[in-house]
Amino acid sequence: MRRVVRKQDRNDFNARIQRLDPSFAATPSKARDARKPWELGTSASRKSSHPVMMSGLGFGLALAALFAANNPETVQALLVRSGWPVQFIHYATNGLGLLILGLIVFYLMNVVRLVKPRTTGRLDSAGLIVGAVAAIAVSNLDQAHLQSGLQYAGFESPADVLTFAQARTSDIANIDWTSVVPVSSSPK
Template sequence: MRKYAFRKQTRGDFESRLKRLDPAFADGTGLRSKTDATQRRPGLSMLAGFGWFYVVILIANRKDQIRDSLSQGTLPADYHDMIIIGLGAVLAVSGVMLLLHLFRVLTGSGNKRSNSKGLLTGATAAFALIYTPPSVVDTAIGMLDSNSRSILMAAHSTVTSSVPGVDWNNVTLVSSLGK
């Protein structure tokens, strides 16, 4: 039989064993330490930021068109002001959230900061897409070489042939309405 040295376990022994068994629990307070469990998804955040701010900018720029559309619809007039107020609240909350994400990028760290960077990048891309003058877009398309143009034309013909029943000559992008 082996002889073991028995001694009283100290607090240090207990904490070292606890660190080996469950490092998240061993922060000294007896509670689990707060770790950043956020997954890093900058690409998804960029797409979400782009979509979010594209809609927000369109709402902000088309307030009169939204009001005209509501007046032409069948929705009772009592609800028109509530819808406009709701859209205004969406714009206000979006502005606050934009500032919070900017604050997180400036002061934060880890995956939350990375996701906020992606969201702000997407928002910037939406802003740039909406406010880019058409002459710049036409110039950029004119600068493409013949291979790039042929790829764009092939993609265009594939889309037009794969969606039956749509008259593509009458299709207008939402962002080009009212300009």
């Protein structure tokens, strides 16, 4: 049996494109030929899928970091009251310091991401940065304004907010921190 090889032409190519990607084949050929390969990704991802959520996330992260940096004694007292073993408090505070440094780097990278013109997802970075700026503005407010806002939300102090958050997360993950023991794989 003899096999006949036929040279494929532009019509065969267009038929294959139509079969593999109908949305791409539906665009006019002039628009397909004029665009650059990276433009499809950037134009499709310029819209933020969750701008309010990103602003809230940026606000929450920055406010928690500012609270932990400005009130280390309160954070230690909250850790002890929540059941954190006293012998591990210095590990927790050192870890919080490292997390704050990592958060600073995270926000700086999002500023760079926002400034670069070709980066995708720039509005998500803008939401994070706007939330962080709002958290800095809230942390610099007068104490009377902050106290009235906390009372309006139903809390007496900022520590009550963290206690409420800790109680809500303990429902999700029940961990008895008093039973945590460090282990090592090296022989003693």
